[in-house]
Amino acid sequence: MTILIVQAALILIFLMQRRRRWRVQAALEESEALNRAVLASLPGYVAILDRDGVLLQSNRAWPRPGALQAPRRLAEIQLGQSYIEAFRKAAAAGDVGAVLAVEHVVATLTGRHVDGAVEYRCPMGERWLEVRAEPLTRPEGGAVVSHLDITERKRAEVDARSVRAELAHVHRVAAMGELAASIAHELNQPLAAILTNAESAQWLIDREQIDRRMVHDMLQDIIADDSRAAEVIRRMRALLRKGEVRSSTHDLNDLAGEVVRLLSNDAALRGVSITLALAPLPLYVRGDGVQLQQVLLNLVVNALDAVARRPPGERRVWGRTTQRGDWCELSVEDTGDGVAEGDLERVFERFYSTKPDGLGMGLPISRTIVEAHGGRLRASRRPEGGAIFCCTLPTARDRGGPG
Amino acid sequence: MTREQATVYVVDDDVSVLRSLGRMFEIAGYVVRTFAHPRELLERVPEGLGCAVLDLRMPDLNGLELQEALTRVGCAMPVVLISGHGDIPAAVQAMKAGAVDFLPKPVRSSDLLNAVERALAQHASAREAMTEREAIRARFAALTPRERDVCRLLAQGLQSKEIAVELGTAEQTVRLQRARAMEKLKVHSVVNLARMVALLGE
Numbered sequence: 001m002t003i004l005i006v007q008a009a010l011i012l013i014f015l016m017q018r019r020r021r022w023r024v025q026a027a028l029e030e031s032e033a034l035n036r037a038v039l040a041s042l043p044g045y046v047a048i049l050d051r052d053g054v055l056l057q058s059n060r061a062w063p064r065p066g067a068l069q070a071p072r073r074l075a076e077i078q079l080g081q082s083y084i085e086a087f088r089k090a091a092a093a094g095d096v097g098a099v100l101a102v103e104h105v106v107a108t109l110t111g112r113h114v115d116g117a118v119e120y121r122c123p124m125g126e127r128w129l130e131v132r133a134e135p136l137t138r139p140e141g142g143a144v145v146s147h148l149d150i151t152e153r154k155r156a157e158v159d160a161r162s163v164r165a166e167l168a169h170v171h172r173v174a175a176m177g178e179l180a181a182s183i184a185h186e187l188n189q190p191l192a193a194i195l196t197n198a199e200s201a202q203w204l205i206d207r208e209q210i211d212r213r214m215v216h217d218m219l220q221d222i223i224a225d226d227s228r229a230a231e232v233i234r235r236m237r238a239l240l241r242k243g244e245v246r247s248s249t250h251d252l253n254d255l256a257g258e259v260v261r262l263l264s265n266d267a268a269l270r271g272v273s274i275t276l277a278l279a280p281l282p283l284y285v286r287g288d289g290v291q292l293q294q295v296l297l298n299l300v301v302n303a304l305d306a307v308a309r310r311p312p313g314e315r316r317v318w319g320r321t322t323q324r325g326d327w328c329e330l331s332v333e334d335t336g337d338g339v340a341e342g343d344l345e346r347v348f349e350r351f352y353s354t355k356p357d358g359l360g361m362g363l364p365i366s367r368t369i370v371e372a373h374g375g376r377l378r379a380s381r382r383p384e385g386g387a388i389f390c391c392t393l394p395t396a397r398d399r400g401g402p403g
Numbered sequence: 404m405t406r407e408q409a410t411v412y413v414v415d416d417d418v419s420v421l422r423s424l425g426r427m428f429e430i431a432g433y434v435v436r437t438f439a440h441p442r443e444l445l446e447r448v449p450e451g452l453g454c455a456v457l458d459l460r461m462p463d464l465n466g467l468e469l470q471e472a473l474t475r476v477g478c479a480m481p482v483v484l485i486s487g488h489g490d491i492p493a494a495v496q497a498m499k500a501g502a503v504d505f506l507p508k509p510v511r512s513s514d515l516l517n518a519v520e521r522a523l524a525q526h527a528s529a530r531e532a533m534t535e536r537e538a539i540r541a542r543f544a545a546l547t548p549r550e551r552d553v554c555r556l557l558a559q560g561l562q563s564k565e566i567a568v569e570l571g572t573a574e575q576t577v578r579l580q581r582a583r584a585m586e587k588l589k590v591h592s593v594v595n596l597a598r599m600v601a602l603l604g605e
Contacts, residue, residue, distance in 0.1 A: 194509070
């Protein structure tokens with residue numbers, strides 16, 4: 001009798017264990033099905049890598065080798081192949097963008113994951129992918145790497161940039177008109193000296209006794225003044241330059257000094273005194289020197305216009321630079337009528353202008369440029385009357401050369 | 404001519420222009436003094452025959468203001484203005500203020516020398532006139548008070564008889580004083596005497 005009970009118990013236990021295994025199996029299968037469904041539904045190209053960067057699984061969208069319209073770089077990596085090796089090889093062959101992408105993935109695999117994405121430009125086909133890597137929290141490690149096609153977005157960005165550049169160029173050309181008086185004067189000085197020296201040299205060599213030393217000195221001065229004139233033209237050309245944004249390190253003090261120099265004749269003509277109060281040490285910022293100068297030019301010209309209606313002696317403009325830790329600050333102050341409290345933001349709107357012939361584009365463009373450089377442009381009121389326009393830019397981390 | 408004794412004073416804040424003008428005037432035979440800062444010219448006010456060549460637009464003190472300042476300290480030296488700005492209003496203002504000429508830069512040496520010549524001729528004749536006036540004034544001052552009174556009344560058109568009544572003396576005395584005055588003043592007619600008195604503003 002006891003043997004029967006024991007046998008029954010054993011059979012029961014066996015059945016129960018089998019059922020548990022079935023349940024576990026079913027749960028596992030369900031989980032796997034869930035995984036597969038999720039993977040298949042994900043947009044973009046998704047890969048699951050093991051800790052060494054080998055492709056374990058990919059979603060349905062993952063390109064097959066030879067697939068048209070698909071990023072070749074990804075199509076080259078199939079199950080069992082090393083994602084990392086493929087990208088590293090590409091980088092060595094000259095695909096510079098691949099470096100950033102693979103470093104991001106490697107960092108995630110080795111526990112140094114940083115949030116965020118890396119933009120990768122496919123060398124053939126001009127597609128842009130946004131690469132994101134997430135670590136897999138399991139003992140075997142690994143990562144999920146997704147690649148989202150952001151080509152449309154990038155194209156829109158480039159378009160917007162070129163429209164902005166176009167607008168900025170137009171604005172620069174318009175601003176040149178305001179500088180016309182300064183340009184004419186700056187060129188007239190060296191031209192005047194050249195003419196006088198040339199005529200004097202002619203007299204000298206017509207004489208019985210030619211004073212060679214003096215003729216030599218005159219010719220030397222002519223050459224120097226010619227360079228001076230050429231420099232003026234070069235600077236003006238640079239200001240008018242249309243083209244790609246160039247990035248390098250600049251000292252705000254130098255930029256400010258140059259702009260004030262450019263406008264000093266104009267200011268003198270209008271009876272305005274411009275005072276420069278510069279920080280004692282250089283203020284390094286990264287960006288396009290021409291664009292930054294354009295902003296400063298805009299601010300100072302506005303200030304000159306603002307004080308025009310003041311009686312002579314009360315037309316004052318200040319340019320100040322200050323270092324504030326991670327930020328470099330440049331402000332332009334004037335003794336004009338100032339900006340009304342409610343208009344402090346309005347002045348940055350397109351087509352808002354208080355000048356009868358104003359375009360109303362100077363400040364919006366300037367703000368766009370400053371913000372594109374990671375900075376801010378604000379207007380405020382001067383307690384004693386007048387306006388302050390303050391531009392802050394991030395301090396350049398390193399003083400490397402052109403970027 | 405007056406060329407050798409004349410001094411040209413050049414003021415321009417552009418170093419290269421200043422140097423070229425200095426050389427040019429020297430070669431042309433003038434004595435030249437150059438100044439980069441307007442105030443330097445005011446520090447030692449020029450005397451003697453000369454003229455100033457000033458740049459119109461200079462920081463601190465512009466050409467027009469310098470011209471005014473010179474006049475204020477009693478310097479009658481004529482001024483030629485040059486400028487790199489095409490500044491019509493300033494040019495008009497300069498001419499109205501009595502500048503000899505206004506020349507835009509770049510300026511031809513011949514034009515500038517021409518203007519300087521005119522300026523110096525102007526200064527020379529003004530100085531001559533002034534010297535003469537000084538001489539006459541000295542002569543007038545050498546008259547006795549009575550002689551001066553007679554002269555003034557003669558200039559007003561009064562006859563000797565009337566002057567005698569006016570001054571309460573005899574007509575004979577008046578005639579004598581008139582003769583002495585005319586001798587001292589070196590004039591030969593009463594008309595000229597009257598003119599001279601008017602010139603002196605007596």
